[in-house]
Amino acid sequence: MALATTSGTDTHTTPANDTTDAPAAPRAKRPPAAERVYAHVKQAVLHREYEGGTLLTEGELAEAVGVSRTPVREALLRLEVEGLIRLYPKKGALVLPVSAREITDVVETRLLVEQYAARKAVPAAPALIERLSELLERQREQAEAGDLAAVAVTDRCFHAEIVRGTGNEILSRLYDQLRDRQLRMGVAVMHAHPDRIAKTIAEHAEILRALRDGDADAAVEAVGRHVSWVRNLASGEVR
Incomplete structure (x- = not known):
């Protein structure tokens, strides 16, 4: 016959609605890394913090946002489709001036x-x-x-x-x-x-x-x- 594992004073059962030891509600999740890079670069371009003609490098952007280079590449591809930058392999991304x-x-x-x-x-x-x-x-x-x-x-x-x-x-x-x-x-x-x-x-x-x-x-x-x-x-x- 199986024996109960309780002993000493640890014989009480915690009620189902007792939240005394319940974990704190989880914090809101941060956006994915690529989304953070995308938002950072787009806002900077739209508000002219990155002027037309500025060359952005993956390394600089990765350091600025605090991510690896992989999500930076993903974000830059998305911004190129939107016509805000032009990618140059092994060089970086050129912010396109308004023509x-x-x-x-x-x-x-x-x-x-x-x-x-x-x-x-x-x-x-x-x-x-x-x-x-x-x-x-x-x-x-x-x-x-x-x-x-x-x-x-x-x-x-x-x-x-x-x-x-x-x-x-x-x-x-x-x-x-x-x-x-x-x-x-x-x-x-x-x-x-x-x-x-x-x-x-x-x-x-x-x-x-x-x-x-x-x-x-x-x-x-x-x-x-x-x-x-x-x-x-x-x-x-x-x-």
Whole structure:
């Protein structure tokens, strides 16, 4: 017959709901190494911490993020597909500068997406109007604080909210890719033309007013003027 293994004072049974000695809840897992490298490089490129023409090496990136070189290669391949870098075997990754052609292509595609979204947004849902109002106020505060990078991010959020308002998830994903490129362009232009920030905020207010008034034609026209300014600056026509 099997004998019990309890002895002395160790004969009691711990209740099932006794959590006295239960292990602490596990901490949130860190993102995979390749994802951390991808996020690090992409943010640095979009915010111009890695300028166009900068050559990045696997060793430097591995040390900066605290990972091995294998996930660095994986992340760089993903960024090359997105058009932010170009890989050179045994040399590293070159951060691609923003070209006039890229600006033209991005602006043309944004106009197609955003003007369609502005028209479809009318009549605008109260939740959309409220969210755009919040973002506009946040952008004013960031501009007053001189935080140009934050202004550019909020600018991206403002436009993305209108596109998401279409309810078309495929269109929203496509737009997110465009806005990543536009973010880098926007930060560069804001540094070169800081006076443009006030105009950007005024144009956002104009778009919001047209949506609030339910004027689809005015909203489409305001979006068209606002989005086109980056292309005008690239061609030397500052407005």
